[in-house]
Amino acid sequence: MKNILLKHFIPSVVLLSTMLLTGCENDKWNDHYNEDSFNLPTQTLKEYIQEEPSLSTFFEMLTATGYDSVLNSSQSFTVWAPTNDALSGVNTADQQLVRNIVINHIARGRITTSGVIDQPVKMIDGKYIHFKNTGAGYSLGDNNVITPNVQAINGLVHVIDGYAPYLFNLWEFMGKNDQLDSLSSYLYNQKIEIFDAENSIEIGADSTGQVIYDSAFIVTNPVLQKIGMLNSEDSSYTVLMPDNTAWNDAYGRIEGFYNLPEDAGGAKRQRSLTQFTIVQNIVYPGIISQPGSLDSVVSTTGSVFYNPGTIFANAQQKEMSNGLGYITNQFPFDDSTWYKKNKVEAESSDGRTNSGSSIFTRTSYGTGITTSGNRYILVDPTSVDPSVEFSIPNVLSAKYNIYCVFVPGKIVDPNDTVPTKARFQLTYISRSSGSTFIKRFTPANNETNPDGLTKMLVTQYDFEFANVIDDDYDRVAVKLKVTNDVTPEEEQAGDFSRTMRIDCIILEPVSE
Numbered sequence: 001m002k003n004i005l006l007k008h009f010i011p012s013v014v015l016l017s018t019m020l021l022t023g024c025e026n027d028k029w030n031d032h033y034n035e036d037s038f039n040l041p042t043q044t045l046k047e048y049i050q051e052e053p054s055l056s057t058f059f060e061m062l063t064a065t066g067y068d069s070v071l072n073s074s075q076s077f078t079v080w081a082p083t084n085d086a087l088s089g090v091n092t093a094d095q096q097l098v099r100n101i102v103i104n105h106i107a108r109g110r111i112t113t114s115g116v117i118d119q120p121v122k123m124i125d126g127k128y129i130h131f132k133n134t135g136a137g138y139s140l141g142d143n144n145v146i147t148p149n150v151q152a153i154n155g156l157v158h159v160i161d162g163y164a165p166y167l168f169n170l171w172e173f174m175g176k177n178d179q180l181d182s183l184s185s186y187l188y189n190q191k192i193e194i195f196d197a198e199n200s201i202e203i204g205a206d207s208t209g210q211v212i213y214d215s216a217f218i219v220t221n222p223v224l225q226k227i228g229m230l231n232s233e234d235s236s237y238t239v240l241m242p243d244n245t246a247w248n249d250a251y252g253r254i255e256g257f258y259n260l261p262e263d264a265g266g267a268k269r270q271r272s273l274t275q276f277t278i279v280q281n282i283v284y285p286g287i288i289s290q291p292g293s294l295d296s297v298v299s300t301t302g303s304v305f306y307n308p309g310t311i312f313a314n315a316q317q318k319e320m321s322n323g324l325g326y327i328t329n330q331f332p333f334d335d336s337t338w339y340k341k342n343k344v345e346a347e348s349s350d351g352r353t354n355s356g357s358s359i360f361t362r363t364s365y366g367t368g369i370t371t372s373g374n375r376y377i378l379v380d381p382t383s384v385d386p387s388v389e390f391s392i393p394n395v396l397s398a399k400y401n402i403y404c405v406f407v408p409g410k411i412v413d414p415n416d417t418v419p420t421k422a423r424f425q426l427t428y429i430s431r432s433s434g435s436t437f438i439k440r441f442t443p444a445n446n447e448t449n450p451d452g453l454t455k456m457l458v459t460q461y462d463f464e465f466a467n468v469i470d471d472d473y474d475r476v477a478v479k480l481k482v483t484n485d486v487t488p489e490e491e492q493a494g495d496f497s498r499t500m501r502i503d504c505i506i507l508e509p510v511s512e
Contacts, residue, residue, distance in 0.1 A: 041151040045071035045079055048152050055159070057087045058105075064092070065099045066203030066214065067106065073202075077155040078111040078121075080140045082163040090163075100166035103214070104129070105140075110156050113138050113148045124201060126216075126233045127321050129164050140164060167321035170239050171219075171231035179327060182247035186275045187224070193217040223276065228283040228300045230322070237300070237323040238288040240311065242278065242331050250278045250331035257339060259397035261465050263434035264473050273468060277338045278331070281305075287324055289317075303337065335509075339398055342507040344390050347375040351391025351476050356383040362412075362501070369411045369453065371503040376407045379484070379500040386498060387483035389425075390505050391476040393469040399462040400507040402426070404482055406454040407501035417450040418497045421490075424458045425481040429465040436477050446485060447496075453503065460510060480505055 046068050049055045058081050062068040071077060082105065092098055103125040111121060111131065116138065120128040129141050138145040143162035150157040168176060174184040199216040206212055219231050228237050242250060251274055258273040260266055281299040288297060292309030305311055311333075315326035346352075347361045360378040364371040379388050404424070409416030423442040430437035441459045448454040458480070467478045486496040 041153050043152055045077060045152045045155050045157060047072070048150060048157055049079070049081055052081075052159075054083045054085075055081050057084045057090075057092070058082055058102075061087075061092060061098045061102050064095070065102050066212070067102050069204050070201055070214075071106075071154070074154060076109055077124075078107045078109065079155065079157045080105045080143075080145075080160050080164075081157050082143070082160055083146075086143070086160065086162045097166075100125070101163055104164055104166045112156060113145070113158075122233070124199075125166070126199075127167065127169075128233055167319065169231060169233060169322040170237060170320050170325055171224075173318065173320055173325055174230075174241065177327075179243040180241055182244045182251075183242060183279070187221070187230075187279070190223045191219050191221040193219055223279065226301065227279060228285070230283070233322050235322060236285075236287055238284045238286065238291075239323065239325050240282040240284075240315065240332070241325050241327045242282070243327055243329050245329045246331040247278065250333075251275075253331075253335065254278065254338065257335075257396040257398055258466050258468065259464065260468070261429055261432050261434035264465075264467070264475070266432075269473070281333060281337060288312075289324060335511075339396060339509045341509065342392065342394060342400070343372070344392050344505040345373055345375070346377045346388075346390070346502040346504050347373070351393075351479075352388065354379070354388040355386075357381050357386035357388065359388060364407070364411060367411045369407065371407055371453070372405070373504075376411075376501055376503045379482075379502060381484065381498045385483055386500070387481055388500075388502065389479050389481040392478045392480060392505060392507065393467065393476045395428075395463055395467045395478045395507065397463050397466040399460065399510040399512070401460050401510055402458040402480065403506040403508065404456050404458055404480070405503040405506065406448040406456060407503050408448065408450050408452060408454070409497060409499070409501070410450065411501065418494065419448045419450045420497045420500055421446050421448070421485040422456070422500065423483050423485040425483070426459070426461065427477065427479040427481070428461070428463060429467060429477050432465075434465075434477070442485065455506070 043051070046062070049059050049062065049071070059068070062071065071079065090097065090101065104123050104127055106124050107121050108124065113133070116131055116133050118133070119131045121131045122128055132139050138148055140158070140160055141164040143160040143164060145158045146161050147159035150159070174180045175188060194217060196216040196218045200213040202211055203214045204212045224230055229235055230237060230239065254277050255270065255274045258270040260270050280301050281303045283300045284297050285300055288294070291297065291312040294308050296304055296306045297308040298304050312326050313332070314330065315328040318325040318327065358380045360380065362376055362378050364374050364376060377388070379386055404422065406420070409418060423440065423446060426439045426441065427436050428439070443457060446456065448456070467476065469476060482500065482502060484498050484500055486498050490496045491498050
């Protein structure tokens with residue numbers, strides 16, 4: 001008898017629990033929808049907004065931009081419709097302003113309040129605006145939803161008591177600000193626009209029946225691909241924006257470092273490299289609202305800057321839809337940002353040649369002597385005048401101290417205390433045509449230190465022409481040849497060795 005009672009009791013408990021849960025769910029459902037929302041809608045989004053007196057201004061704006069037709073189509077949208085009071089201060093004669101407001105309040109698909117906590121909604125203009133549960137109700141940006149979840153045949157309407165201002169993104173802002181003409185002119189001239197059919201919206205047809213689109217474009221830009229996609233709403237950046245005064249100052253300081261021969265692009269490429277150098281460190285990932293509170297920042301191209309408060313000092317901060325802009329009238333970077341030490345590792349075989357010798361790569365791990373990158377080369381003589389020549393890319397038209405770093409024989413044999421000697425030959429661009437010239441150097445002290453690394457000063461040289469390498473200009477014209485300078489008699493006497501060990505070649509900027 002006990003088993004029979006249990007058998008009938010359990011389903012009753014389950015049924016009661018189900019009824020209680022269903023009741024709770026219905027309460028939640030009713031929290032999100034009006035009572036009459038379960039009736040099938042009979043109006044399109046356009047028709048509802050058109051017939052709602054409190055939304056007449058917004059409907060006029062829809063009609064002026066062609067979006068009334070969009071909201072009458074079979075596609076599904078969600079509209080956050082501002083009331084007439086919310087739009088009372090808007091100049092509806094400003095066509096661009098009207099369009100910006102309209103496309104900043106419409107999203108694709110049906111987005112209800114159900115389950116919303118804090119949801120970034122992508123509007124059809126690509127901007128993201130936060131749709132939130134405030135506890136007391138719902139909001140879009142800073143605007144309260146006063147009538148949620150109005151169902152239409154092709155979507156939903158949420159009526160709001162304000163409107164979300166259209167914020168320019170970083171890319172748009174530069175093109176709208178006269179102070180930034182130089183910056184925007186350079187960046188905008190690099191762009192390629194491709195029609196984006198997927199995100200373009202049909203808003204009607206012309207008199208010939210041709211479809212009219214509110215067109216969206218995919219922007220490709222090789223410079224943005226390097227420094228950051230400032231036109232994307234899906235990423236956030238902080239950008240230091242030099243105004244025209246700062247741009248011109250920077251251009252005047254940088255231009256002379258890129259004096260190029262005609263066969264390497266000449267004046268046209270000099271201008272392009274100068275412009276890119278200005279922008280290469282102005283973009284930083286994320287939002288940096290208080291740079292002075294940070295120890296350092298890293299640009300999107302990988303440069304580290306300490307005490308960033310000095311970089312952003314006196315700059316005017318502007319909020320954008322995808323980050324922050326800092327407009328500055330002073331270019332804050334010194335020459336060391338682009339005029340840098342240039343190092344060529346000896347073990348790199350790119351552009352390296354040798355004669356009268358065999359080349360072997362060796363490691364310095366565990367030897368007690370640390371070389372750059374923990375590697376070096378052994379230049380083993382096979383005939384007279386053993387030598388090795390290194391290609392040195394990306395030399396600017398500027399003055400450098402040129403060094404060759406030698407490794408002592410004791411790195412492999414603690415008893416090897418025999419030094420070596422070297423002489424050098426520099427190949428450089430000597431004419432605007434791109435032709436090269438050779439200059440030979442034998443330093444006053446050309447002996448290596450047998451007890452440790454020797455950073456031997458080859459010469460100080462002021463290059464008239466730069467030799468900057470990229471995919472279009474890949475000729476490395478600047479080279480340094482290292483030749484053993486030990487005579488057979490010196491070697492036979494045991495005073496010097498004809499074997500050379502080389503760590504790297506270094507070109508260090510000379511500050512004047």
